[in-house]
Amino acid sequence: MIEKLMTVLLVLSLLSMPVACAKETALTPPSAPTPTGWTTFTTDDGLASNRVASVIQDNQGILWICGGEGLTRFDGKDFDIYTGAVRNNNVLCAARDKQGNLWFGTVTDAAYKYTGEEWQKITPVIKDLRPNVTIKDIFVDRQGDIWFAVTGNQGHRTAPMDHGVTRYDGNDWTSFLGRTNVTTIFQDNQGNLWFGSNVGVTRYDGSNWETFTTEDGLADNYVVAITQDNQGNMWFGTWADGVSRYDGKDWRTFTPQDGLVSDAIHCMLKDNQENLWFGSYSIHGYYGISRFDGTQWQNFDPWQSEDDKYHYNVISIFQDNEGNLWFATSFGLVRYSPGLPDSTLGAEIKVEPALGSYLRNSFNESSGVVLKDVVVNNSVCDKQYTRPPLPIVNAGDPCLVVSGQIQNMHQENSEIAMYVEGYSASGEQVAWTLDAAHIVGQIGLHLEYEETGEFTLHLNLSENTSTIRIYANNYSDTPP
Numbered sequence: 064m065i066e067k068l069m070t071v072l073l074v075l076s077l078l079s080m081p082v083a084c085a086k087e088t089a090l091t092p093p094s095a096p097t098p099t100g101w102t103t104f105t106t107d108d109g110l111a112s113n114r115v116a117s118v119i120q121d122n123q124g125i126l127w128i129c130g131g132e133g134l135t136r137f138d139g140k141d142f143d144i145y146t147g148a149v150r151n152n153n154v155l156c157a158a159r160d161k162q163g164n165l166w167f168g169t170v171t172d173a174a175y176k177y178t179g180e181e182w183q184k185i186t187p188v189i190k191d192l193r194p195n196v197t198i199k200d201i202f203v204d205r206q207g208d209i210w211f212a213v214t215g216n217q218g219h220r221t222a223p224m225d226h227g228v229t230r231y232d233g234n235d236w237t238s239f240l241g242r243t244n245v246t247t248i249f250q251d252n253q254g255n256l257w258f259g260s261n262v263g264v265t266r267y268d269g270s271n272w273e274t275f276t277t278e279d280g281l282a283d284n285y286v287v288a289i290t291q292d293n294q295g296n297m298w299f300g301t302w303a304d305g306v307s308r309y310d311g312k313d314w315r316t317f318t319p320q321d322g323l324v325s326d327a328i329h330c331m332l333k334d335n336q337e338n339l340w341f342g343s344y345s346i347h348g349y350y351g352i353s354r355f356d357g358t359q360w361q362n363f364d365p366w367q368s369e370d371d372k373y374h375y376n377v378i379s380i381f382q383d384n385e386g387n388l389w390f391a392t393s394f395g396l397v398r399y400s401p402g403l404p405d406s407t408l409g410a411e412i413k414v415e416p417a418l419g420s421y422l423r424n425s426f427n428e429s430s431g432v433v434l435k436d437v438v439v440n441n442s443v444c445d446k447q448y449t450r451p452p453l454p455i456v457n458a459g460d461p462c463l464v465v466s467g468q469i470q471n472m473h474q475e476n477s478e479i480a481m482y483v484e485g486y487s488a489s490g491e492q493v494a495w496t497l498d499a500a501h502i503v504g505q506i507g508l509h510l511e512y513e514e515t516g517e518f519t520l521h522l523n524l525s526e527n528t529s530t531i532r533i534y535a536n537n538y539s540d541t542p543p
Contacts, residue, residue, distance in 0.1 A: 101365040105395040109142025111135045115391040118381040119157035121165060121179070126383060128396055129154035129167060148182035149175055156379075158201040160209060168198025174211065187211050187229045188236035202248035204256060208232045212245040212258075228258060239272075240265065249289035251297065259286030264299050280314025282307040290331040292339055292357070300328035303346045322360025324351040332380040334388060336459055342377025342390060350375035352390065365390070365397045412439050413530045422469070422481075422535040431473030432535040435515060439531055440464045444521060448497035450504060456497055456523055463494065463522040465531055471510035476537035480505040483520050485528035493525040501542045 105113050114131035121127065126137040127145075131153050134145040153170035160166065165177040173186040173196045186196060200212040213226040227240030228248065244261040251257065256267045263276035264286045276284050281299065288300030297309045305318040305326045317323050325343035332340045341353040352363040376393040383389065390397040414437050416422065424430040442464045448456040456462060465483050482505040485494025498521055500507040510516045522528075536542075 101363070102398045102400075103365060103395050104142070104398070109135065109144070110396060111144045113395045114393055115378065115396045116153075116155045117157050117379045117391050118389045118396070119159055119165060120381075120383050121159065122163040124384060126389070127157060127165060127167075129157050129391070134167070148177075148184070155197070155199060156201050158203050158209070160203045161207045166201050166203075166209060168201050168211065170197050174198050174201065185231075187213055187226075187231070199246060200248050202250070204250050205254060206232075210248050210256070212248060214244070239267070246287045247289055249291070251291050252295060257289050257297065259289050259299065261285050264289065275309070280307065280309070280316075282316040287329045288331045290333050290339065292333060293337040294357075298331060298339065300331050300341065301326075302329075303327040303344075306331075306341065322353070322355075322362070324353040324362040328353075330377055330379045332382060332388070334382050335386055340380050340388065342380055342392075344376045344378075350377075352377060363399075365399070412528060414439065415530060415532045421472075422533055424534060424536045430479075430535040430537050431471065431476070432479060432510075432537070433470045433472055434533060435468040435470055437465065437467035437533065440466070444497070448499075448521065448523075450495070450497060450499065453495060453497075453523065461524045462497065463524060463528070463531075464519060465522065465533070466517070466519040468515055468517055469508075469510070469535070470515045471512060473537050474512050476539050477509055477511050478538040478541050479508040479510055480536045480538065480542055481508065481518050481520065482506070482534050483522060484532050484534070485522055485525060486530045486532065487525075487527040488529045491527075493527045494522040494531075497521040497523060502536075505536070507542065 104110055110128065110130065111133050112131040115128055116131075117129045119127050119129075124139070128135040128137060133150045133152055134147075134154060136143045136145055149167060149169060154167050155170055156168040158166045163179070167175045167177070169175070173184060176183040176185055187198075197214045198211055199214060202210045204210065209231045211229050211231070213229055227238060227243045228245050229236050229238045240258060240260065245258050246261075247259040249257045249259075254269070258265045258267070261284065263274050263281055263284045265272055265274040275281050281301075283301035283304035285302035286299050287302055290298050292298065295310070299307045299309070301307065303326050305316045306323060306328050307314055307316045318326055323341065325345070327344040327346040328341045329344040330342040334340060337357070339355040341355070343350050343352070350364075352365065354361045354363070377390050378393065379391045381389045381391070386400075388399040390399070416434060418434055418436065420434055421429045422432045422434055440463070442462060444456055444458050444460050444462045446458050463485070469479075469481075471477065471479060480502050482496040484492055484496070487493050496504045496506075498504070498506045506518060506520055508516050508518060522531075
């Protein structure tokens, strides 16, 4: 426990360094390319700092990025370093209340509330509160009350004093768990509040408090992350001893032997597809991100570099309104777009025939339709596709989207049915058109002679796809 406390003090001291000192010792983010779907943003892209702590989104869809030198706003296109109230301050955490106000917790100065027009500095009211307050977490519960995990520090020569948590209902402050180092706050589906700390994890049902420790089955008493899965199981990330799952009765701990990327899981999130995400802190030299779909584990390394791997720390995870996942790290801000498969599929796919050529029909003859343009994109299905005997492809599942323009050069037939097929390098068919208009597995278009039209087709995803072949059939009347 002493070793862990000293590590926490070191982390806080690094976050609190003067700006000049921080710049002198800043590490350069790795330059290795990231896998498809992953994008890393740094100060080169417009961030205020590469030491990112958390992300929140306001009612207008703007992302606010909290870090070592204040706030950066991102509108989906451009980054803008905020020059308002918390400029050059170390911002650790953020939350949005039921009125849409944003709350920011800082290392050196308490909390700030932003209404969209005005800023208000708020210092939690706690007995024996020391100056230089650090707000380590902010959480808004279902009632709209705001909870703060608080530590006070009189100076560099004085150890932090743990103040537990304090609740603010808009008028009054109430403190709980005094002298406890509370690290994270979470509310489950039943409305219970959970507090991770250096003495285990504590559950509060509004009346009673109950603390769970290693004696109950918890992997370690230092809990730094909490989430809940779709089955109602509670998950607890520990400082360096894996993740514990609690179903209300039994406990199970997951480690790298089970597929987890690291024993040190310091942040977790359930996404809108009900996957669990885990961000690691490279205490033991293992780093990266894990995803668990309820059955299988998959690990990701957005940096793909062995350089300075001990510094790749994932500090928090956030999902925006469009489903993108944002990972606040010690090497910048990492975005993952779940709509893009975790491979380079689509980047080197060959399309047949070549542009300007006539498409072949079902009889391998010219259809009289000329391919004008084509784009192959990784995406996700917008609906469920059912094409027996093929497996069902659900909305949100990865797929290939083939789109472009064609011109009808057939003088008699104006009804066109299009389809695409995907083939492996060995010539085996591995992908089929999911759409079904008029004819199963094809889309229908009406184009008069020499008229140009647009097409979009969906294919099931196969990592073995190396060639896309586009076909068209001509009909004088609408096909059955």
